[in-house]
Amino acid sequence: MADLPDNGLWLGRVWRADLGGPGVITLRAGRVLDITSRAAPTVRDICEMEDPAAYLRRAEGEDLCAWADLEAAPVGDLSQTHLLAPCDLQAVKACGVTFARSMVERVIEEQAAGDPAKAEAIRARVGAAIGDSLRNVRAGSEEAARVKAALIREGLWSQYLEVGIGPDAEVFSKAQVLSSVGHGADVGLHPISAWNNPEPEVVLAVSSKGRILGACLGNDVNLRDVEGRSALLLSKAKDNNASCAIGPMIRLFDEGFTLDDVRAAELDMVVTGEDGYVLHGHSSMKEISRDPEDLVAQTIGRHHQYPDGLMLFLGTLFAPTEDRDVPGEGFTHKIGDVVEISAPGLGTLRNRVRLSTDCAPWTFGVRSLMGYLAGRGLL
Structure with missing residues (x-):
């Protein structure tokens, strides 16, 4: 189950089997409403409004089905109405590379050249040198620049560390x-x-x-x-x-x-x-x-x-x-x-x-x- 909270303002898309194409939907009291209209034929159009939340609250639509029924519908079968990406x-x-721990794993991938059999040994070596020391370093800061210089001296600098703690994401x-x-x-x-x-x-x-x-x-x-x-x-x-x-x-x-x-x-x-x-x-x-x-x-x-x-x-x-x-x-x-x-x-x-x-x-x-x-x- 998708477990969507009832108090949320939800915006998404559904494949309309009866129409042969997508519809813009929202949820109200567990029901799926198709709110596709000339004013907003796409999700993009709602997102470009001055107040998308206010529009979503007041938009009228066609009651399609219960959310539970839509969620249970087989996805990919164009003969049945089903959920699409929103x-x-x-x-x-x-x-x-926006998190320190995953950043270290990217360094390991690079050092292993995509070979999982080599990764464990490299993980131990890189982990010993880096560990979680980068966890609290703010990307692009002077402290990050000092860490970069230290890693270069150790021969451990990587393109992944550059985007992880350097100025550019x-x-x-x-x-x-x-x-x-x-x-x-x-x-x-x-x-x-x-x-x-x-x-x-x-x-x-x-x-x-x-x-x-x-x-x-x-x-x-x-x-x-x-x-x-x-x-x-x-x-x-x-x-x-x-x-x-x-x-x-x-x-x-x-x-x-x-x-x-x-x-x-x-x-x-x-x-x-x-x-x-x-x-x-x-x-x-x-x-x-x-x-x-x-x-x-x-x-x-x-x-x-x-x-x-x-x-x-x-x-x-x-x-x-x-x-x-x-x-x-x-x-x-x-x-x-x-x-x-x-x-x-x-x-x-x-x-x-x-x-x-x-x-x-x-x-x-x-x-x-x-x-x-x-x-x-x-x-």
Whole structure:
């Protein structure tokens, strides 16, 4: 179950099987309302309003079904109405290496050149030199510059440490517009990867003016071996069919849910394998090295515009080192794993792991959306 709090202002999307395209939805008293209209044919349009929360409160809509029924509907079957990722025309961006512990794991990936068998020995050496000493270092500060100089002297400096504690954050393109999958969908691993993991994250909804409007959950599916071979393979490691999950719905900020709640968010994750294997993970936003407002400011501004707004993954503290099968090789996914990411106030995002080549292909792009909305007389 997605476990969405009743007191939230929820904004999302659904595939309308009867109409052959997506609808914009909200929740009221456990019911799903389709609020698609000429005033707001997309989620993007609501996010660009002066007061999206006020609009969501007053918007009229078509009562589709109970939330429990929608959540139970099989995702990907176009003959049935089901949940989609809650964003549409927004760019999907992600911040990397924003937590000290995950930053150390990125250094280890780089040193191991994507080979999990080498990672344990390197983890011991790097951990002895770095440990958690970077936990309280403010990125871009004079103290961070001194730590950088010390690590260079030890021969341990890395491009990951540069973006982790240097002045500039890592911000990359995670997924193409309309390619993200939602709650209940399959997430995809590129077939070339043999060392990979989920990344539980908070995802911000940001307007074209840089206003942070709300948040939801995300799984930034990560191929550790691919990125570990070369940082220039980041796009191949991050952007594949069904490799980006966002949901269940965007919770808009109001008097009961603010950016401070995001800053204090505690994310829990459970990975359950078909073989009975269970992995528990956690990510605490309190340990992030850069404030969410700083990450947004580094992403959008006079230096870079996003006319349709963006969804911004904030990074994760979670970096699995627990052995799953082979001693010393840590965790990697198996096909059929179920990943559940949850946080109080944001609900639960649940997805099953498959190969990207076996997930439903992405076929409904921007041209399809525009044609569909025009056909309904909404443009």
